[in-house]
Amino acid sequence: MKGKMILMLGLLASVSWQAQLKVLFDATKAESAGNADWVIDADVHNLNFNATGVTTSGSESNPQRFPTPAQNTITATTPETYWQGALSNWGIDLVKQGYIVETLPYNGSITYGNSSNIQDLSNYKVFVIDEPNIKFTDSEKTALLNFVANGGGLFIISDHNQSDRNNDGWDSPNIWNDFFTNNGVVANPFGVSFDLNSVSPSTSNFAPISMNPAILAGPQGTPTQMKYSSGATMTLNKNSNPSVQGLVFTSSASNTGSTNVMFATATYGNGRICALGDSSVPDDGTGDPNDTLYNGYSSDANGNHRPLLVNAVIWLAGSGSSNLNVQNVIKEKNAEVYPNPVTDYIYIKNNTFSTYRLMDETGKTLSSESLQENSSINVKNLPAGIYYLLLQSDKEVKSIKVMKK
Structure with missing residues (x-):
């Protein structure tokens, strides 16, 4: 239950x-x-x-x-x-x-x-x-x-x-x-x-x-x-x-x-x-x-x-170019996500997106919260692997592939 x-x-x-x-x-x-x-x-x-x-x-x-x-x-x-x-x-x-x-x-x-x-x-x-x-x-x-x-x-x-x-x-x-x-x-x-x-x-x-x-x-x-x-x-x-x-x-x-x-x-x-x-x-x-x-x-x-x-x-459901590149700092239209790969915290500098959602490879939502100008996501307890961070505003959604070491 x-x-x-x-x-x-x-x-x-x-x-x-x-x-x-x-x-x-x-x-x-x-x-x-x-x-x-x-x-x-x-x-x-x-x-x-x-x-x-x-x-x-x-x-x-x-x-x-x-x-x-x-x-x-x-x-x-x-x-x-x-x-x-x-x-x-x-x-x-x-x-x-x-x-x-x-x-x-x-x-x-x-x-x-x-x-x-x-x-x-x-x-x-x-x-x-x-x-x-x-x-x-x-x-x-x-x-x-x-x-x-x-x-x-x-x-x-x-x-x-x-x-x-x-x-x-x-x-x-x-x-x-x-x-x-x-x-x-x-x-x-x-x-x-x-x-x-x-x-x-x-x-x-x-x-x-x-x-x-x-x-x-x-x-x-x-x-x-x-x-x-x-x-x-x-x-x-x-x-x-x-x-x-x-x-x-x-x-x-x-x-x-x-x-x-x-x-x-x-x-x-x-x-x-x-x-x-x-x-x-x-x-x-x-x-x-x-x-x-x-x-x-x-x-x-x-x-x-x-x-x-x-x-x-x-x-x-996203928009823009077709490739999502994994790199140390990912810039997404007035937002920065780093580091990538990550070991403990994902940091987000942002003035465009209002919420985030972190998913594993099966599509299961691990966390979903509102975003501030500076936000962080604790991933210390997650096993090593590939995850997906989706950033959302009223007009668009951006998907970022994140590697956890």
């Missing part, structure tokens, strides 16, 4: 600390058509998606804005079956990390800067679009670009070619490529394009951790495997976006190259994107009873998809 109470207190502290960091999952682009069910929770299944529109006479998931039961009832031991959706495991894991999750329902609007839209993207830190099956309109493309440019994190998920689930002539890799090349703002803004193929590789061919330690060795662990179950690879173009980099590759590719990429990241303006070529990776195998689903999230690749996807959202 005591252990459970400690876990609950830790979860509540996490939720309080990151209360304004909201993650939105899209459901406006027929993400539950056919055998897809890329939603975190749906209480009814009365939709039908077809080439001419959406009706309410079918049997597909019709997710509501807020998942039920309410996310403030989730504890550290809540199972993913608490919600019904093929992305429920991912969503519940994010709540356990302190994020608020919502769905943009099928009749919602993708906008940025529209104060009359209660779910305008300016109200969210991360937007997840898992296998869209309806083309983005011109205004939606502009909204997505503005969202990222102004500090948002966009998680782009595709599937293999010829995966047109609602039979409207467009599948997800073509829809994403159309957004990249025909947005009316900038050609190939993220330096990513999806290959029109269908491949099913299993790989341990990851980029060096130094390429992006926040994702490759982040709070939820160090992922080392990935499995596609019919997905599309990517080709990267650093001339279009010099920041783009592959983090996972097929086994035959270079782990620092630009082809045969399975997972990629880039920055754009003040924001970030992650790109993944297979919707099977976040699929947890549960959801709409009318669909055929299987567990790729925690079973495939020996469970390595789970830390990769959660670490990725944590990284997307």
Whole structure:
């Protein structure tokens, strides 16, 4: 009972600390058509998606804005079956990390800067679009670009070619490529394009951790495997976006190259994107009873998809450059953190961030308090290892990797 109470207190502290960091999952682009069910929770299944529109006479998931039961009832031991959706495991894991999750329902609007839209993207830190099956309109493309440019994190998920689930002539890799090349703002803004193929590789061919330690060795662990179950690879173009980099590759590719990429990241303006070529990776195998689903999230690749996807959202919720460098004194926009490595106390000189959270590699919160101009964190009793210090203000979060000797 005591252990459970400690876990609950830790979860509540996490939720309080990151209360304004909201993650939105899209459901406006027929993400539950056919055998897809890329939603975190749906209480009814009365939709039908077809080439001419959406009706309410079918049997597909019709997710509501807020998942039920309410996310403030989730504890550290809540199972993913608490919600019904093929992305429920991912969503519940994010709540356990302190994020608020919502769905943009099928009749919602993708906008940025529209104060009359209660779910305008300016109200969210991360937007997840898992296998869209309806083309983005011109205004939606502009909204997505503005969202990222102004500090948002966009998680782009595709599937293999010829995966047109609602039979409207467009599948997800073509829809994403159309957004990249025909947005009316900038050609190939993220330096990513999806290959029109269908491949099913299993790989341990990851980029060096130094390429992006926040994702490759982040709070939820160090992922080392990935499995596609019919997905599309990517080709990267650093001339279009010099920041783009592959983090996972097929086994035959270079782990620092630009082809045969399975997972990629880039920055754009003040924001970030992650790109993944297979919707099977976040699929947890549960959801709409009318669909055929299987567990790729925690079973495939020996469970390595789970830390990769959660670490990725944590990284997307930050802002700025893609690398977190470990050094003796880390300067983060009017804040200094030192020493690093550390033996007894972490010292923080700061006039920007209001709170901190110290986590171990599993994502467990060890301490979370408000910050003064000069603050210190006692780590004497912590075992040697890697920890993560998250600094937060009203507008941003910075993640710093700290080594305890």
